[in-house]
Amino acid sequence: MYYQSNYPGYHQEGAASYPQYPNSGPPPPPMNAYGYSAYNVNQYDTGNPGSGYFHQPPGMVPGFQMPMVQQMHQNALQSPPQYQPQIMEMPTTTYLKSMDAHLYQGQMQHQMNMMQTMAEMFRAGQNPSEKKAEEIIAKAEEDPVLATADSVQKTMADEDIHLKVKAEMKRVFVAELMRRQAVSGTFEMTEGTVKPFRRYEAGDPVAAWYKKHRGEDKTGQAWDAECDCEYLRDAMKGLGTNDEAIILVVSTRCNQQRQELKDIYKTIYGRDLITDIKGELSGDYKELVMALFVAPAEYDAWCIKEAIYGLGTDEQALIEILLTRTNEQIKEIRQAYPNVVHKKKTAKQTQFEKDIKDDTSGDFKRLLISASMGKRYEISQDKLLQAVQEVVNPQDGAETGMFEVNYRLLSDQAKAKNEAQQLYKAGEKRWGTDEETFNRIFSSRDYYQLRATWDEYVKLTQRDILNSVDRETSGDFKAGLRAIVMNIRSRPMFFAEKLRDAMKGLGTDERTLIRIIVSRSEIDMVQIKECFLQLTKKTLWRWIKEDTSFNFKKLLQALVGKN
Known part of the structure; x- marks a missing residue:
């Protein structure tokens, strides 16, 4: 445990199976031109918090009924090779394969809904191509058009609208994939457990406090930073601290909203919010709250x-x-x-x-x-465009107007074979290890090229690359190479393992626990929780409950979520 806070000023070896590479997802949430950051997975518009709430649609949609998409997916798996999605395979468990199939279905349904939204816009005389991607998504979010088999067939039958919709679908799809690469290095969908707070719903504690003390009902209204600041100030005034109020606000507002709270608090009170909070809290609980208020x-x-x-x-x-x-x-x-x-x-x-x-x-x-250096090779937009392909009906080869990524086109197979040979000669085939070759290939190639190289390495050596890393390297260099492999195969599983290791056995590594949960809560904590459950057979929420205590435990649980 650690208690000395030294944050920057405030002025401003698991053995789990790693999942295969999932299909690319649905058309995107809007790209935010205001304050865009590679960390800003939620794309929260700080310039207009009242209306700037968007987040990635969930990767998994449990309980939905989509017989057409399910049938299309099953047919694709059984169809002739020319109609099968070309997805690079990794050894994985049955559980993770079924999870990936469910993800694929959810992504296709999202694309169908977006396609119908665009079709309705064209029929109403609006031209989506004249709008930014975020405006199109806002339209779909605010007035969703749920796609059905009949509505899709109607759109397909109208050739003029179908061609226009298809062009727009590809444009926003590619833009979203490029944004994902900046956030996670891959084109796979991720979702955080902490999202921008949109509006005060009925029963919200902040709205209830504001109505009681200010006589104004905020229920149903957009998030108001000043309301939150007044609520927090009241929680810290006088003797004692209302920790429940602090936990509620910091766990349900995204990082950009927390940054705004610091500015508004100083504006209306002439006081520093972080200084006030630091004076009220202590221990790991204080460290966690402080971390959440840092960009x-x-x-x-x-x-x-x-x-x-x-x-x-x-x-x-x-x-x-x-x-x-x-x-x-x-x-x-x-x-x-x-x-x-x-x-x-x-x-x-x-x-x-x-x-x-x-x-x-x-x-x-x-x-x-x-x-x-931050110079690892990445997939260019031109290369991605060549790999984005329209999904076709596996029964007759007809166009669907939806898109997916042909991952095999993202990598150079000849180069993958060649570099697998180089890794073999640098390790297994020689006495000693040529660490420079491992560093050169592991540190520079894009994620999809490395995945292809490691696939070829298995064919060549009959060993997984991790096995060779363990045999041929040692110490921190080995730990670093292992981290690259596990992160590129499945970043959520990598962090799930780190969270498990921070809590298993005697004692708890609170610093690691704080660092991972704070940094991943808005990016891929939903996927990390799924991997954690598969890894330990218990939920992350349950592990936190059993391994931490008091307000520190409550805030951690609030950040990761019970479900």
Whole structure:
């Protein structure tokens, strides 16, 4: 446990099976041009919080009835090769295969609904191509048109509308895939458990307090930062602290909304919200609340600084952050790092690489330096466009107007075979290990190229790449290579394993628990929870209940959610 808070100023080896690569998802939520960040998975519009609430549609939609999509998926699995989706396979469990099939169905239903929304816009004389992607999605969110087999056939029969809708579907689909790559490095769907707070529903404690003390009913109205600030101020005034109020607000507002709360609080009270909260809380509970009020890139930068400065080095924290963040996120960390280290003044030059070099050594140091560049190859939009293909009816080859990614077109198979050979010669085939070859390939290739290379490696050596990493490398360098493999195969499973390790056995690694839950709560915590359940046979919520206590436990549970 740790109690000294040193946040940046506030002025401002698991053995689990990893899932196969799922299909790409539905047309996107809107791209937010205001304050866009690679960490901003929710795309919350800080310029217009009242109407800027959007989030990714869930990857899984339990309980829906979609016989047409289900039949299409089943037919695709049994259809001739030319109509089968070309999905790269990974060894996986039956559970994860069924989860992926369910995900595929949900994605197709979302695309059908979007297609119908666009068709209705064209019939009403509106032209979606003249609107931004976020405006189209807003239309679909506010006035959804649920697709049925009959409505889809009607759209398909109208050739003019069908062609227009298909062009728009592909445009917004590709834009969303590129946004996902910036957030997670892949084109797979993810969903956080913490989303932007949209409006005060009936029974909301903030709305109830505001009606009692201000005489104004906020029920059904859009989120108001000032209401939250007044509610928080009342929770901290006088003797004692209303922890339930603090937990409610910080666990149900997204990070960008929390940043806005800090500004509004100072505006209406002339007081610093973080200073007031710090004076009321203590222990791990305080550390968790403080972390939630830091901008994501700044928080990652602070965690890296804490891992390096002082006695010893927290190699696991460096691995967990530097080897799992995307290029865009690494760039944001590099920008934030100088001011995190130099709290009292603005640093003109970054110390990012120098600090890593000075505090690590050998092959592990070189692996981290490679990651800290934020220059891993990524799939270009032109290459993605070539891989995005229209889904066809497996029975007759007819067009559907929906799209998916042919993952085989994202990788160079000849190069994958060649680099699998290089890895074999650098490890299994020789006495000793050529660590430089492992670093070069693992640190630079895009996710889909590495997946293809590791598939070829199995064919060549009859060993999984993780087995060879364990045999041929050691120490922190081995831990780093393992993290790259597990993260690229399935980032949610990687973090599920880290959460399990932080809580299993005697004692709890509170710092790791805080770092992972805070950093992933808005990105992929839904998928992490699914993997955690498969890994441990218990929910993450239950593990937190059994391994932590008091307000620290309550806030962690609120962030991850019970269901």
